[in-house]
Every structure is written in C-alpha cells, then in structure tokens.
Amino acid sequence: MSKRFNTGLFVTLAFGASVLTGSMAAARLACAPGLENVAGTCVTAGLAGSMRLRSVLMNQLKIGYNLPIPPQLDDTYPKNFDVNRFEFSQRGNFRTRASPPSP
Amino acid sequence: MRRIIAGAAVVAAAYGGGAGQALAADVAVKAVVQSIDQLWNISYNTEVRYFSWQNTRGFPTNAVPLNGTGHGTQLYTPMSLSLTGNPNPDWKLEFVLLGGFVSSSQSTSGERGSVDTPVDSQLSGVVTYNGFTGFQPFVAMLINAPTGNSALYGNSRFARMDGDLVDQGTYGEGWNFGPTAGVNIPLSQTLIFTLSGGYTQRNSFNKESLNTVTGLTTDTISVKNGDEATVTAALGYSKGPFSLQGSGSYSRDGISQSGQFGMLDYNKYRVGPRTTISGSASYAFDQTWSIYSNGFWTRTEKNEILDPGGLALIPEGFNSNSNLYRVNAGLNYRFANGFTVGPTASYLHRDHDGYDAATFSFVPAKTRWAAGGIANYNVTNKININGRVERVWIRENENPGPPAVAPLVPFMSGDAWVFAGGATVNF
Numbered sequence: 001m002s003k004r005f006n007t008g009l010f011v012t013l014a015f016g017a018s019v020l021t022g023s024m025a026a027a028r029l030a031c032a033p034g035l036e037n038v039a040g041t042c043v044t045a046g047l048a049g050s051m052r053l054r055s056v057l058m059n060q061l062k063i064g065y066n067l068p069i070p071p072q073l074d075d076t077y078p079k080n081f082d083v084n085r086f087e088f089s090q091r092g093n094f095r096t097r098a099s100p101p102s103p
Numbered sequence: 104m105r106r107i108i109a110g111a112a113v114v115a116a117a118y119g120g121g122a123g124q125a126l127a128a129d130v131a132v133k134a135v136v137q138s139i140d141q142l143w144n145i146s147y148n149t150e151v152r153y154f155s156w157q158n159t160r161g162f163p164t165n166a167v168p169l170n171g172t173g174h175g176t177q178l179y180t181p182m183s184l185s186l187t188g189n190p191n192p193d194w195k196l197e198f199v200l201l202g203g204f205v206s207s208s209q210s211t212s213g214e215r216g217s218v219d220t221p222v223d224s225q226l227s228g229v230v231t232y233n234g235f236t237g238f239q240p241f242v243a244m245l246i247n248a249p250t251g252n253s254a255l256y257g258n259s260r261f262a263r264m265d266g267d268l269v270d271q272g273t274y275g276e277g278w279n280f281g282p283t284a285g286v287n288i289p290l291s292q293t294l295i296f297t298l299s300g301g302y303t304q305r306n307s308f309n310k311e312s313l314n315t316v317t318g319l320t321t322d323t324i325s326v327k328n329g330d331e332a333t334v335t336a337a338l339g340y341s342k343g344p345f346s347l348q349g350s351g352s353y354s355r356d357g358i359s360q361s362g363q364f365g366m367l368d369y370n371k372y373r374v375g376p377r378t379t380i381s382g383s384a385s386y387a388f389d390q391t392w393s394i395y396s397n398g399f400w401t402r403t404e405k406n407e408i409l410d411p412g413g414l415a416l417i418p419e420g421f422n423s424n425s426n427l428y429r430v431n432a433g434l435n436y437r438f439a440n441g442f443t444v445g446p447t448a449s450y451l452h453r454d455h456d457g458y459d460a461a462t463f464s465f466v467p468a469k470t471r472w473a474a475g476g477i478a479n480y481n482v483t484n485k486i487n488i489n490g491r492v493e494r495v496w497i498r499e500n501e502n503p504g505p506p507a508v509a510p511l512v513p514f515m516s517g518d519a520w521v522f523a524g525g526a527t528v529n530f
Contacts, residue, residue, distance in 0.1 A: 040236040041289035044341040048239060048287045050348065051297040051339045056229065056243045058335040058352040058379065059301025060281040062328075064223055064247030065273055066181075066201060 107527075143188035152179045154269040161211030162265050168212045172349060175209035175262075177266035177269040181222075193234035201225040202250065205271045207262040216261030220252040220274050239287040245279070251275030254311045257320055277308030277327070281387075285335075293342040297350075303331045307367075325362035331355070344387035352379045358407075358416065370416055375404035375424055391437050425468070426454045433477070441481040447493065449473045468500040 031042035038048045057067060154177040181203035187194050202224040208217035223244025226248065231241040253275030255262060263273055284301025307327035314322045337350035356374040363369040385398035403424035407416040428451065435445035451471040475493030482488060 001465070006443065037291065038287060038289045038295070039233060039239040042292055043289045043295060044293055047293075047295055047339050047341045047346075048289070050336055051287055051295050052229065052231065052241055052285070054337055054339075054348065054350055055285050055297050055299040055335050056227075056283050056301070058337070058350055058381070059283045059285075059299055059333040060243075060245045060303055061333075061354075061379075062303050062331050063245045063279050063281040063306065064225055064276055065271070066222065066225055066247075067245075 130207070131441070142190060143186060146185045146187075147183070148185075149180065149182040152181070152270055153177070154179070155265070156166040156268045158487070160269075161214045162209065162261075162263070168214065170212045173209070173211035174349050175207065175211065175269075177205065177207040177264065177271060179205045179222075180204065181268045181270075193232060195229075195231040195233065197227075197231075199225075199227045201227075204275065206276075207264060207271065209261045209264060211261070214258075214261040216255070216258040218252060218255060218259050218262035218274060221250050222271060223251040223275055224248040237288065239289070241285055241287070243283040245283070246281070247276060247279035249275055249308060253277070253308045254323060256311045260311060260320060275308065279306065280304045288403040293340055293430055295339045296339040297339070298335075299337075300334045301332070303333075305330055308434045325367055327368070329357035329359040331357070344393075345385075347382075349382040349386045350380070353377070354379075370409070372409065373407040373416055375406045377401060377403045393435045393437075394433070395435075396430065396432040398428070401427045428452045428454075435477075443479040444476065446476050447474070447491075469498070471495065471497045 029037055030041065031037050034045055035042040036045045036048070037043075039088065060067070155174075156176075156424060157172055157174035159168075159172050161168050162175070163408065177465070181201065183199060183201045185197070185199045187198075190196065203222045204220070204221050206217075206219045208213060210436050224247075226246045227243065229241060229243040231239060233239050251274045253273075255274070265272060269332040281301060281303040283299055283301035285297060288296045290296055305328045307325050309323050311320050312322040313320055331354050333352050333354040335350055335352040337348065339348045340346070354377045356376075358373045359371045360368045361371055371461050379399060379401040381397070381399035383395070385393065385395035387393040405418050405422045408419050409415070410417045429449065431447070433445055433447040433448040437443040449472070451469070453469040455468050473493050473495040477489065477491045479489040
C-alpha cells in the first residue's frame, strides 16, 4: 500500500480518534419545531442528515456502479464520477467509453 | 455526424443519462412502513425502468454497424430496502440494501448481444452518535457484493451500453468495501461544517477476454481496479426558505492491475488524483414558488501509464483527463391541491478529448444541454405520482483514435426526448 493511501487512512483514523477523545458531555435539550438537536445545538432539521449523506457519497464514488442509496426520482446526486470504469477492457469488448457516464 | 437515438432514461436523466433521441418509462412504487414503537422506519422501494435507444453507430461507437442504425433496449428493475432507527436518543442507525435485475439487448447489425442478470448488490450502514457536545461523529460502511455478471462471453458483451443512454452500462464488479468516518460540527443554528475521510477497497473480478488462437471471446481475465482514498470537507447552511450546501473532495487512486503475462497482478496504470467541487442551493419564495440548482466540477490530474517497455509506470506526457462541469436547475409551482409542476434545465461540458491509456484511444469532448419539465401530485396523503419530460441535445467532438487513423469516430451530435413517470405509496 502506498504512502498516499496510508495518509488517507491516517486522516480517517484521526477523525475517529478526535471523536473518542472529545467531550463526553451528552447534550440533551429540547428544540423548537423545525429544529433538531445536533451535538448540543438546535440546528435546522434535516441539515445534519443531508450533510452526512453528501459526505459519505463523496468519499465512495467508486464503491460500485450503483451507489447504495435508495433510488429517488428527485435525487440528482451523481451515480458515479468514474470515467475509467472500463479499464482493462480487452480487444473486441466494450473498449472505449465514447460517452463516459455523466456524473 | 448526427446521432439520432431513441431511448429511455428515467432517474438517469437527472444525472445526464441521455443522449440522442430518447423515450423513457418509469414506474416507481415505494412503500414505507413505520413500526409501532416509532423507533424504526422500514422503507421498501422498487421501480421498473424501460430504456429504448437508437443511434447511427450502435455501441461501442468505434465499430460501424454492418447495416442500418444502432439500437437497443434495457429493462431495469431496481429495488431497495432501508431500515432507519433511533434505539436511544444518542444513536441513529441507517441501513440500506440495494439490488435489482436487468435485461438488456442490443440489436445493432454486427453487434447483437443480450444479457439477463441480477445486478450487483450494495449494502450500506451508517452509525451516528449524538452524545457529544460540539460535534456529531458518524461512521459508514458501503459494500458492493458481486451478485451481477461481470464476464460477458461471446456476443453477450455487446449488451453493454452507453451509460448515458441506459441506467446500467455494465453488469458486475468484484467485492468492494468502503469505510467512511466523519464529523458534523454545528457552527450555529443554521450552519454545519462536515469533515470526513473514506477509503474504497476494490477487489478483483473476472472479465471475458479474447482467445488468441480461436479469435473468440471465450477466455477469462482477472481485473483489479485501483483502490481509492478520499477526504471531503463540506459546509451546509439552511435558514427558513433558503438552503445552501457546498463540498470539496480530493481523491487518490491506487494502481490498477490485471492478470497478464502469467501474473495475476500485472500493473497497468494508476488514475491521477481527482478534485471535485460540488454545490446545491434552493429557495422557496412562498408556499407556491420554489427554485433549486446544483452542480459540480471535477478535474483529474495526469495518469501514470506503462513505459514503452511495459515494466514500470511513468507519468503520462500530457494530462489526458478532462475537466467536467455540470449544472442542473429547476423551478416549481405548487397548486393549492398539491399538484406541482415546473421546468427543469441542465448543462454538461467535458472540455477536451481524454486519452484512455488502457485502450490507446480517446474519448471526445462533449457538451450536453437538457430542458424539460416535471409534474408531481399527491393523490392522497400516502400516494404520490410524478412524471418528467425532457428534451436533450448533445454534441461530441470527433474521436481521433490512434495516430494515422484519425478520425476513428467523426463528430457527432444528437437530441433526445426523455419521458418518465412514477408513484410513491406510503403505508
């Protein structure tokens, strides 16, 4: 494994470490309608979940040719950014993507 | 050359999945079940999508049909099962299982082939902890399970189609494992900063290959695409009728390998680092009018390719990768009875020819416009129906191909119609 990947893994692990060493004070507070408790702050409901989904998808654009989220007619998030999907295609096969998938 | 493609694209149309003249039909049925104790939500979703396309060259475009034009169809039935729950106030768990079946057939003269297969299955799990003050950590694991068919022998390989025309351009890969860890940091009541990192391990899978003695596609080759590591930073703002999100990510790929020359791990090349900036915004003027837009820009740096001796990877002489841009926008009007309609538009641009090191050929620069409209109606408070119609125009530069053969595929342009419809049922 290259140093590049080790760097990436280190960053990932650093996030986890920061989580485990952070404040352990659980903040319980009631929020007004339209807001939700996010780490002790009343935040616009749904914003945290939307940001979480965005982050996971951006980190896993090559997990497969279908991102593991339920199909939604109004979801315009990219399926895949991978324009090199068909690397190693052999002669006579599907060789060149004249039209790489539109992310 | 003018491309006329009759096809279908449903959800894919929202991603830019249409070129040529296209027709689409999509029936979606979604069932959501809420458990009695209100702790868990179970959601089941299934759709039927039909694609029919035609163009002047079939697919792949580097081969000319023996006669007539190119055309094909695809019937795709995706389905998903999701489970979301809050076992206690500090924990949120989300799980999704996604799979489906696909039946594809290309009937281009000289490129006839078909396949009927399950697609690969994807599983995902996200665990969020909300017990800390100041930050909300989450971890996720995404998995691709190879339930599809990655090796298409004989003429069935022609069942692979342009992913811009159909939902499923390919039908299988290997096991992929993608862990992600991150934190949501609320900066105020309306602003959240998110930092995350992820890694995608992509394992080997089999693919068909040419038998050098018979000339038939009957052999098997092992393929392992490079792993990828990504870091992402995102900022989200939402207050009243206005919502705005932006994110930037940076990815580095590992070396892609294949089974060749008696080795199972023969290095082929490494895709260059990729930077992606994406964003979205929406605003509700009042109870009836709202507007939204989203888009992205992605750039990939130089690949590493085999040296002339085929023994080592070296940086390519010029950056063969393109910049890719896309913007989508829409306007909604909601009637008092819940019926919503509005226009949509999108624009995609790939700025220059890209060189495919694995096939010694180019993919052309491309521009795509689309304009259309959507409609959405709540039949009851549990049943929703929706539809979409879209007109697409596409232009692709000539594909130069290897030197002295150019142009391998001449300039092409096309247009498309996209029709989609679906329904959602909540229980």
